[in-house]
Amino acid sequence: MNAPTNPKAFKQWQQNAENFTDVQIQTSSGHTIYANANILALASPVLERMLEHARRCSSNSRRQIKVLGVPCDAVLSFVRLLYSSKWRSSDKEEVEEMEKHGMHLLALSHTYRVQWLKRVCEAGLIVSTVNVIDTLKLAKWCDARRLYIKCMVVLTQDLTGVQCAESWRFIQAHDPQLELEILQFIQEKDLRMKRMRRRKEEQGVYMQLVQVLECLDHICTEGCTNVGPLDVDLASTSRGPCGSFSTCEGLQQLILHLPLCSKKLAPGKCTHCKRMWQIFRLHSSLCARTEFCKVPLCKQFQMRKQEEGKGDDEMWRLLVKKVAFARFMSCLEKTKRTEEVWRKAGKCGDSSCRSVTSSQRRK
Missing domain, CATH: 1.20.1020.10 (TAZ domain)
Known part of the structure; x- marks a missing residue:
């Protein structure tokens, strides 16, 4: 039975998925998500190794793996995207899903090496002065270069507003290296702009x-x-x-x-x-x-x-x-x-x- 691609329909499909799936995914909250082993193995090389290890260690035909550290709904969205293998920006439900679980999906796609989903999350995450510090730290951890640049651009445009937030005071107290990196990036950008203006004038x-x-x-x-x-003869010509x-x-x-x-x-x-x-x-x-x-x-x-x-x-x-x-x-x-x-x-x-x-x- 094929899984639906719609987020709401996929949640309903999960209620009856136990009879025709062979993998149980245990989340941090204790909930169980059912999935097909072949689809997970094809979508992620990390999940493929985890499933192979679970098959060797378990005598039961149904394999169990754990996906911890993120909410159950984020894991469910992650599994649904592995089934559909695409993200539709024209679908309002999927856009809302990305706004709600985008950071968790980025962490999961990086951990389980789902590159296409990682690129989608980098492009789909909305960065503002409220969440820019948290998003920047996540981008560094996930090696998301595009998202890192996006966060730095937001910091450069409104550094004063970011410095008023609690997250800035937190990194000042606990992560001075990140604060120095941000200030150095802003200074280098100013120098680059000056060089560009000078080259343009030249x-x-x-x-x-x-x-x-x-x-x-x-x-x-x-x-x-x-x-x-x-x-x-200039005089004779008009x-x-x-x-x-x-x-x-x-x-x-x-x-x-x-x-x-x-x-x-x-x-x-x-x-x-x-x-x-x-x-x-x-x-x-x-x-x-x-x-x-x-x-x-x-x-x-x-x-x-x-x-x-x-x-x-x-x-x-x-x-x-x-x-x-x-x-x-x-x-x-x-x-x-x-x-x-x-x-x-x-x-x-x-x-x-x-x-x-x-x-x-x-x-």
Whole structure:
């Protein structure tokens, strides 16, 4: 006879299960739960060894094992889940069962090595400021890493509220090692957040340099509002501002300033000229088409580097590496954005959207 998967129906089924089961599970409260040995052995390797030991030690055909340390209802829920081999989050009764016996089920699943149930308990347990300390200790004991992180996140978000609870005063008095571990985790998280913010700011600077190099190539190849190559007549073309005109305009001012500045050869030099020289040098360090490049001084910087026979200093090589990586990520992001546009155009029923051809994609 198959056991029902519904929690209430399973309790009723247990009342008549003695006639067609071959295992008796004794709980801490003295109650007996009946189960099938084959199902328990398949669900848990620990229970399999316990059943084999009970078979050897008992002359009776019905084997007896003990599951102690948790309430009878939690053991009953554990056996029912072993029978069904799944937990349905859409079932209100099973959700209520997890809220009531979740911590006991986690302990049982860890003790008897039921990994799928252990993962379900880690995800299903609700952690709040009231039970976070107890749940954290259980997560450490059960080696539940996901639940451990979940508890630490709750502690980080509302440490003041947790410190007002009785459980915090208890670990201060009896488990100072756990208190130190919590405080160290919060401190490390703050340091990680600071490092992430610093990296994000640095990445923003590198992305700005990538945009500057793109604008420089655009000015020296196509020309913009005021500056362009010699073979492009800006006056005869009705050219409007480009898409990155805020960056392009400042770069044009630097380019126009460079030949007119009287301080560029002075000992202290002009900061604007120095910045423009660094942009030219950065472009030459990243340029892969030296022979056909229209950016001024690109070939000269590379020839000078070869003639002197020495490479760039370590700080400059690191800057070039970072900017190259930022440019790669920028190109990757643009490619993904373009593919998303094509995907939406393909799904759109409008004829204007379907005009995206294979030749446009190759471009």
